[in-house]
Amino acid sequence: MKYLNEYRDFEATKGYLKLIEATASRQWNIMEICGGQTHGLVKNGILDLLPEHVQMIHGPGCPVCVTPMNLIDKAVELLENGIIVCSFGDMVRVPGSNKSLLEAKAKGGDLRILYSPLEAVQIARQNPDKEVVFFAVGFETTAPANALSVLHAKKEGLTNYSILVSHVLVPPAMEGILDDELCNIQAFLGAGHVCAIMGLEEYYPLAEKYKIPIVVTGFEPLDLVQGIYMAVKQLEAGTHTVENQYARVVRKEGNVAAKKVIQNVFEVGDREWRGIGTIPNSGYILKHEYRAYDAESKFGVGSIKAPEHPDCIAGEILRGIKKPHQCGQFGKTCNPSNPLGAPMVSSEGACAAYYHFSSNLIS
Amino acid sequence: MDISDLGFDTINLGHGSGGLMTRELLDRIIFKVFSNPYLDQKHDGSLINVEGQIAISTDSFVVSPIFFKGGNIGELAVHGTVNDVAMCGAMPKYISLAFIVEEGLAIAEFLKIVHSIKMTADECGVQIITGDTKVVERGKGDKIFINTTGFGPVHPKADIAAEKIRNGDKIIINGNIAQHGMAIMSQREGLEFESDIVSDTTNLNFLVWELLEAFGEKIHLFRDPTRGGLASVLSEIATDIKKGVTLNEQVLPVEKQVAAACEMLGLDPLYVANEGLFVTIVDATIADEVVALMRKTSKGKNAVCIGEITEEHPSKVVLHSGLGGKRIITPMIGEQLPRIC
Numbered sequence: 185m186k187y188l189n190e191y192r193d194f195e196a197t198k199g200y201l202k203l204i205e206a207t208a209s210r211q212w213n214i215m216e217i218c219g220g221q222t223h224g225l226v227k228n229g230i231l232d233l234l235p236e237h238v239q240m241i242h243g244p245g246c247p248v249c250v251t252p253m254n255l256i257d258k259a260v261e262l263l264e265n266g267i268i269v270c271s272f273g274d275m276v277r278v279p280g281s282n283k284s285l286l287e288a289k290a291k292g293g294d295l296r297i298l299y300s301p302l303e304a305v306q307i308a309r310q311n312p313d314k315e316v317v318f319f320a321v322g323f324e325t326t327a328p329a330n331a332l333s334v335l336h337a338k339k340e341g342l343t344n345y346s347i348l349v350s351h352v353l354v355p356p357a358m359e360g361i362l363d364d365e366l367c368n369i370q371a372f373l374g375a376g377h378v379c380a381i382m383g384l385e386e387y388y389p390l391a392e393k394y395k396i397p398i399v400v401t402g403f404e405p406l407d408l409v410q411g412i413y414m415a416v417k418q419l420e421a422g423t424h425t426v427e428n429q430y431a432r433v434v435r436k437e438g439n440v441a442a443k444k445v446i447q448n449v450f451e452v453g454d455r456e457w458r459g460i461g462t463i464p465n466s467g468y469i470l471k472h473e474y475r476a477y478d479a480e481s482k483f484g485v486g487s488i489k490a491p492e493h494p495d496c497i498a499g500e501i502l503r504g505i506k507k508p509h510q511c512g513q514f515g516k517t518c519n520p521s522n523p524l525g526a527p528m529v530s531s532e533g534a535c536a537a538y539y540h541f542s543s544n545l546i547s
Numbered sequence: 548m549d550i551s552d553l554g555f556d557t558i559n560l561g562h563g564s565g566g567l568m569t570r571e572l573l574d575r576i577i578f579k580v581f582s583n584p585y586l587d588q589k590h591d592g593s594l595i596n597v598e599g600q601i602a603i604s605t606d607s608f609v610v611s612p613i614f615f616k617g618g619n620i621g622e623l624a625v626h627g628t629v630n631d632v633a634m635c636g637a638m639p640k641y642i643s644l645a646f647i648v649e650e651g652l653a654i655a656e657f658l659k660i661v662h663s664i665k666m667t668a669d670e671c672g673v674q675i676i677t678g679d680t681k682v683v684e685r686g687k688g689d690k691i692f693i694n695t696t697g698f699g700p701v702h703p704k705a706d707i708a709a710e711k712i713r714n715g716d717k718i719i720i721n722g723n724i725a726q727h728g729m730a731i732m733s734q735r736e737g738l739e740f741e742s743d744i745v746s747d748t749t750n751l752n753f754l755v756w757e758l759l760e761a762f763g764e765k766i767h768l769f770r771d772p773t774r775g776g777l778a779s780v781l782s783e784i785a786t787d788i789k790k791g792v793t794l795n796e797q798v799l800p801v802e803k804q805v806a807a808a809c810e811m812l813g814l815d816p817l818y819v820a821n822e823g824l825f826v827t828i829v830d831a832t833i834a835d836e837v838v839a840l841m842r843k844t845s846k847g848k849n850a851v852c853i854g855e856i857t858e859e860h861p862s863k864v865v866l867h868s869g870l871g872g873k874r875i876i877t878p879m880i881g882e883q884l885p886r887i888c
Contacts, residue, residue, distance in 0.1 A: 185807050194869040229872010273813075277881060286881075299812075405870060520880045541874035 187432060191404030200409035201233050208416045211237045213368050215361070215504050217354060218375035219246030219532030220403045226541040228405045238416060241368075241504035242537075244357050245375050247322040248274050248530035249502060250457045254490040255350045256280035259319050261485050262348070263293030268311060269348075270296045270304035271319040272326075278529045281490045285319075301333035301347070308337065308345035317479045320347040324378045327351050327468055328442035331449035334470070334477045346479040349470060352455050354378050355386050356466035362394045366505050371415040374400035376407070376430040381446075383438025387426045395424045402430040449474050458526055459492065459499030496525035501534055508538040515539060558652045563682030572680065576658065580665050581644075585676040593676040595641060602637035603698035604628055613660070613690050616730050617745030618822075621660035624693040625667040626748050626822060627773070632697045633752040634769040634825065636705030636759055642668065642697040644678040649688035660691065671750040673697060702756060704763035709787050711767040716856040717834035718792065719827050721754065721847040722747065723800045724777050728819035729808045740811070744804050749823035754846045758827070761840060765830040772824055775879045778817035780826060781864045782878040792864040794854040794876065817866075818879045828856065 216222055222242045225231050231240060244250055257280045263269045269285065276285040276297060289295035294314075298304060301318045308316035320330040330347060337345040354375055361367055374387060379400045391398050397418035401411030411429040418424065428434055446468070455467025470478045480486040492498070495513050500506040508514050508527070518524040520536055527533035553575060561568035578586060585593040606627045613620040625642065632639035644664065648657065668675055726747035733742050751771070758766060772780035777799075785792045801809075801816050809816045823846065829837050834852055841847030864876040 185803075185810060188810065192869075194871075197870055227868075227874060228870050229868045229874055230870065232872050233870060520877075540877050 188404060191402065191406040193406055197405045197409050200406070200413050204238060204409065204413050204416055205235045207413065207420055208235055208238050209420060211239070212370055212416060212419050213239045213241055214371045214373060214412060214415050215241040215243045215369045216373040216401070216408075217243040217245040217358070218378070218403075219249065219530065219534070219537075220377070221245075221373055221375070221401065221408060222534050222537050223532050224403045224405065224408055226537040230405060230408060234412070238412065240412075242501070242507070242534040243372075243504060244361070244457070244460070244502040245323065245354065245378075246527065246530050246532040246534070247326070247352070248278055249498065249526040249533045250352055250460070251275070251278070251321045251350045251526070252456045252458045252490070253280055253492060254456075254488050255321070255348065256285065257282070257488050257490045258480065258485040259285055259317075259348055260288045260293075261488060262317050262479065262483060263288040263295060264291075265483070266294075267315045267317055267483070268294045268296060268307060269317050269319060270298050270301070270307060272299075272321065273297045274530045274532070275319055275321060278526050279523060301330050302336060305333050305336045305340070305342065305345055308342050309340065312344060315344050315346070318345075318347045321350045323352055323354055323375070324381045324446070327450065328381060328439070328445045331445045334449050334474055335445065337477065338474070343476075346477045346482050347470075348479040349468065350455070351450065351468035352457060353452070353466055353468070355390060356463050357457070357460075358390060360460065360463050360466070361503055362396065364503060364505075367503075369396075369504060371397040371399070371419055373408070373411045373415065374398050374426075376400060376402045376434060379428075379430070379434045379438065381439050381442050384426050384428060384434070384436050385438075391424050391426050397424050397427070399427045400430050400434055402433065457502070459496075459502045461499075493524045498525035498527050501527050508535040511535070553654060556654050557650070558648045558654065558657055558682055559650045560682050560684065563648070563680060569680065576661060577678065577680070580661050581675045583674050583676075585674060595676065598700070600701040601698050602632050602635035602701050603696065604631035604635065605694065605696040606631060607692060607694045609689065609692050610731065611689050612731070612734055613656070615734050615746055616743075617727075618748040619660055619663055620691060620693055621664040622667045623748050623822060624695045625664055625671060625673070626750050628695040628697040629671045629673060630751045630771050630825070632699055633750075633755040634707075634771055635701065636707040636755070636769065637701040638699045638756055639671065639673050639697040639752055640699035641676045642673050642695050644675050645694040646678075646680045647688055647692040647694075648680065648682050649690050650682050650685050652690050657691070667750070671752060673699075702759040705759050705766075706764040707766065707769060709768060709784065711764075712784075712788050712790065712828050712856055713767075713830075714790060714856055714858045715831045716767060716828050717831050717852050718781075718794075718854045718856070719829060719834065719837055719841070719850060719852050720777070720800075721751070721825055721841050722823065722849040723802045723805065724821060724824060725801060725805050725809060725816035725819035727822040728776070729805045731820070732812065732814075733808065740808065742804050742808055744802070744808060747821060747823035749846055751823065751825050751846060754841065754844050755825070757844070758837065758840065762829065762833050762837060765833045766827055766837075767830065768826075768828040770826045772821050772826060774820050776816070776818040776820060777824075777826070778815070778864070778876045779878045782876060784828070785864050786862050788856075789861050791857040791860040791862070792854060793857050794864060794866040796866050797869045798851050798853055800849045800851055814883050817876065818883050831855070
């Protein structure tokens with residue numbers, strides 16, 4: 185696989201691990217923003233191979249994990265009201281207050297697992313007598329396709345299509361983490377695929393304001409260790425610039441066409457993050473002229489509330505204050521077949537990644 | 548057979564009624580295609596002479612789509628049960644065949660499946676000795692479900708049992724992983740993508756028999772990692788025998804297109820279903836010879852030793868990455884789900 189195998193070159197990866205060891209002179213805490221990066225670090229056993237004083241802190245960049253539980257409950261409610269709900273795969277097993285989407289499907293709900301929201305538009309076209317809702321979650325990465333689905337529906341004059349929006353943005357989350365007094369993070373690995381859409385611009389003021397290095401990084405073993413090495417080099421030199429390790433995918437200006445589609449359909453607004461709470465201006469909401477495509481108001485489910493499980497420390501995990509195995513419930517009352525919170529459900533959630541792959545469990 | 552002769556072009560509820568329509572379906576399709584001395588008696592069951600120890604296994608097949616690249620549900624229904632019997636160290640000789648058909652299934656499709664079952668059974672050397680056909684209302688099935696039960700004599704030299712596995716034993720597989728699951732996935736509604744990935748569905752009974760002839764009791768276990776993939780089967784074995792399993796990630800054989808498709812859909816090939824794959828755990832002294840013998844056969848061309856049984860980390864499967872890192876392989880929980888990004 186071109187552009188993948190080269191970045192799974194184990195000898196080159198080992199070379200960077202040696203460089204990191206030789207360069208890091210003291211304890212550094214680096215947060216990888218994206219759940220895909222957490223997954224890559226754990227799956228390839230990189231956490232064990234890094235020097236002990238280079239600590240990776242796992243960030244909030246797993247869309248499944250930060251989607252508030254009330255959104256799941258809203259989607260379940262829609263399913264139970266005979267609406268066709270379409271979703272990305274890893275959302276469907278996340279437990280709501282009473283049940284997950286998958287459980288609602290087993291009870292007769294018409295749930296469709298899709299790879300693209302445009303397929304949901306097609307389903308709406310094929311089922312004119314049914315309402316179709318796409319569960320539009322994710323960061324900036326999935327926003328263009330979700331926005332495009334609304335544009336397509338509008339163009340075709342489909343009135344039976346709408347989206348349940350829970351879009352969140354990376355930079356406000358980074359600020360939220362850095363503003364926390366418990367924060368001990370000294371550098372970031374920026375989320376490669378988010379930046380593929382958005383570009384680097386919005387990260388320069390962050391790096392400047394908080395005097396923190398940000399290295400936009402990919403997901404393969406070589407990407408990850410190279411990103412970590414670049415961050416460590418900056419930390420040792422006392423610099424704080426935005427660097428782009430993932431230049432084969434990320435351009436400085438991002439994907440201009442995709443950004444236009446987002447701006448056309450969405451505007452920035454307040455968003456609730458699971459385990460963290462509401463962060464001002466931290467997500468996308470549908471613009472006024474597209475409110476007809478907003479499933480929450482269309483079906484009056486906006487007021488549904490859902491309290492979190494009292495024993496789940498997902499908020500601390502997502503802010504990097506605690507690691508999964510430091511949670512008293514980890515692997516005991518909370519495991520992938522019976523998750524208390526979202527980070528244990530998604531394959532990109534830090535808790536699930538630790539549970540599935542981590543040698544912390546090898547005894 | 549000319550379908551237009553039949554006078555009906557879809558299966559309907561009457562074909563499962565037990566009345567004349569059922570009789571017609573049986574006489575004109577089932578008994579005709581599968582004719583053999585056992586079925587020709589047209590009895591409620593068959594009388595079989597059995598000597599010594601036999602192995603018996605049953606399985607139900609509900610795959611969707613029913614026709615896929617590299618096979619169909621009928622072929623799968625024979626291979627699946629034949630292989631399960633073979634995994635017990637036995638040679639399957641007879642199978643039962645029960646259909647649950649959803650009304651509205653096209654006769655052309657039903658015939659295609661029936662002929663495919665006949666051809667596959669012949670290739671596997673098994674005879675269909677009893678069967679059943681039920682029809683359910685539209686919406687209460689998914690075109691067609693098939694159940695088969697197979698049995699046959701255990702190889703005299705076979706001593707297949709998890710208790711026989713010892714530390715140091717080698718773990719060998721006969722070919723590429725994740726073929727079947729990805730072939731199905733590539734044609735499943737809503738996920739279609741273009742590829743030449745074909746299911747690995749095939750019968751393993753003759754290769755297993757050959758291994759038992761050559762190595763007898765030094766072969767400690769056979770397992771076919773169908774649903775849940777290689778990861779789930781190895782996790783089960785580790786838990787059952789309370790010993791550790793180590794796997795070497797670098798030697799795991801995954802065909803290029805399958806690896807790419809898994810990558811694209813965010814699936815781990817270790818958890819993807821197989822149909823023509825088996826794992827054997829053997830005494831370390833014969834491991835190289837087992838691999839060599841398998842590689843000489845058409846069903847074991849890509850045979851490779853993928854790991855071993857260890858004293859360390861009892862009940863856990865640990866995969867050694869090419870980087871030198873380690874990770875635990877847990878059994879699959881529910882179905883593997885495609886990821887968001």
